[in-house]
Amino acid sequence: MKRDELGDLAAFLAVAEERSFTRAAAKIGLSQSALSHTIRRLEARLGLRLLTRTTRSVSPTQAGERLVETLRPAFDGIEARIDALSELRDRPAGTIRITCGEHAAHTILWPALERLLPLYPDITVEIATDYRLIDLAEGRFDAGVRLGENLSDDMIAVPIGPLVKMIVVGSPAYLADRLMPITPQDLTDHACINLRLPTRGGLYVWEFEKDGRPVNVRVDGPVIINDMTLMVRGAVAGLGLGIVMEDQVAEHIAEGRLVQVLADWSPPFPGYHLYYPSRRQPTPAFSLVVEALRYRG
Template sequence: MRGRDVAELRAFAAVAEHESFARAAAHLGMTPSALSQTIRTLEDRLGVRLLNRTTRSVAISDAGASLLARILPALAELDVAVDDLTRNRESPHGVLRLNVTRDAALHYIAPLIAPFSAACPAVMLDITVDDRLVDIVAGGFDAGVRLGETVARDMIAIRLGGAQRMMVVAAAAYLDRHGTPSSPRDLGRHRCLNYRWPTSGAPYRWEFSRDGEALTVAVPGPVITNAPDMLVRAALDGAGIGCFFADLVRDHVAAGRLRHLLAAWSPPFPGFYLYHPSRRQVPPALRAFIDFIMRPQG
């Protein structure tokens, strides 16, 4: 059924209810002449008279009464559906599907779960933790969380948290045996703990910059894995030097379990962003989540 058909049926139901073209037209926000033409068009299309008119009154015909009894429940259902949609926009519910990196999930999304659930109890967060670069549209996700530098330009991106920083760290036991590097170039003589990119399978090349000089170093070492937590444990046990997001090792450095190395070579860089496809209408659950993360947190 076309939108025009629904409009014509609503016009007919309004005239039948009010028993007056003038009152029905005022209810519908149209002129009596336009309403009269709408009813004539409907009657011509159906090939039957729905309303009996005189100069002073309007009465529904037998055919019109039969049609009215059939369409009123359907029109009521349409009204309920529209009302529900409006309520959903005001009080969103449903499933919000997010694809999130491990570090972002632990340090940015996890702390939001309890307060967001309290604010929007009818929204269920379905979070997939995945360090691979994925196509969130093809994967059926509403949004993703990645480092800003990896977000495609055609996405809408909202900053999540502050700047990030990498920290090169090692345990005192390792440094006592092998010495402390004073420059990224010294890392080639050390045992380094390597991270493998989940998407490409290639080792992460450690990145450094200072005073306009940028260095990318492929480091040697005894282990490579795509599990950062395993590398942190290896660093704590003195197996070698690791390079990690600051969030993963900051507490260990503060407690003296790891030493921060080459700090001058590791400036901050743009951190994580929540991103989603450019859409004219953002799903209500996602809009609620975006509004929540942009709200100052007490």
Template sequence: MAAPDLNHLVALLTVARERSFTKAAAQLGVSQSSLSRTVTALENQLGMLLLTRTTRSVATTEAGQRLLDSVAPKLEEIEAELQAVAELREKPVGTVRITATDYSANQYVWPKLQGLLREHPELHVELINDYGLSNIVAERFDIGIRLGDQVEKDMIAVRIAPDETLAIVGAPRYLQERPAPRTPHDLTLHNCINLRLPTKDTLMAWELQKDGQSIEVKVAGQLVFNNSYQMLDAALQGFGLAYLPKPLVEAHVQAGRLAWVLEDWFATFTGTHAYYATRRQSSLAVRMVIAALRGVSE
């Protein structure tokens, strides 16, 4: 049997990743019918179905997933090396895809990238806000931005921010209506503003620390968001207590718009890191973005 055409494998990978022939065709710059014929030709060559198709979605079969698990990393290595060769002219080219929480993106990523992007207009950045702990290889991200203890062990990680403290805050008007919590358990009696985590489709527990003791409190309330800034706004409007990065709320506390709650229980975590797979070391674009995030020159 002849070896499959590399373009056919790229087509299969794109359809599987997008779970849609329409989206994959747009990404590859081909017609949907042409893409469908390409995937069918690969299936015919191998003598088995690689994708299951319905009117609403596309998914890989067991054989298709096994093929992708084996081939996708190799295709990405080829892509990375081709980009590295293109960058021999000493200019960062291509698109660097980054996943980060909204707070990290606003606080540590976007402010540091603006100068680099102005200096190198040929460099493109795609910055996706996400609270899920994405597998950056599987999701085809070049760089992930997370707290240090959330970084996968097989990644290269560099610190881009100091240790981070998470604080509980409430508006004075909210705290006037009911007694402020004196213990972590008292939080269960309050209207708390929650953050939904997409990875496990759960609400984020509030992690608290005091005198070497660490506890997690699962709170409830009227509001659930997947965005820190909406949580902050709800807290400012007096809808309840919020658990947010301390630098995000500090100015509001100093101005009297918010007040600390259970301040002696605030927890501090390993600071934000940028991380990437080993294969991305050869990309000048990724190296320059990492250098910008660290605040050093590449």
């Protein structure tokens, strides 16, 4: 294969995965006109139409999808072998991409990386905050962060944080004229701040447990959000009860701005885990990041 043919295939893969000539051009450092010419040249050489273009989107044709399925493992293998060459360097090097939620990024990843990265200037860590459950391969991520340890069999889960609690809180002003909820079912008589799940689009069903008995409750209220920081602000403002990470509201509770309710229905559960494919051959840089994040409490 000629050198420019390999480049054409890489350019096609970028467009097919980004579903956009604009984003793909920025990703690989080409102008849009040069990228369009490259794709036309590849399609002419293969005698196949690989992409369907509209004014708003770009998507692979059936032939294009088959080519993506062929190219992605091949390019992943090349990248993995190139990363492995870092073992021959005097110092670990490379870029590690991690997808996680904002809470984990602030409370777990950032403190660990502040300690690690000054010691290894050739390592770069990219943190992409997203509440959705991202497919690592599709998003080109090396690892992700998720609560709990229940993952598919082809994933390795490394604990990176302590046990956590989701607790229900409300402001004293909100609770002043209302009956304090005693059981989760009592929440149906309260205004609650709903959380929209980004992955499936539905509303989060509040989860509780007591004496090994789980109870799930659908709540209603004046606000629906998809940001836990806004959940806290809404609860402090008295818009309704919110369900949040305990550490997110510890200061508010200590200073009297919020009150915890249903405490006996909020047991701790496994905290954040770093997960990555078991088939992955860790590079020295990746192994250092994993060890820096590993929870040893």
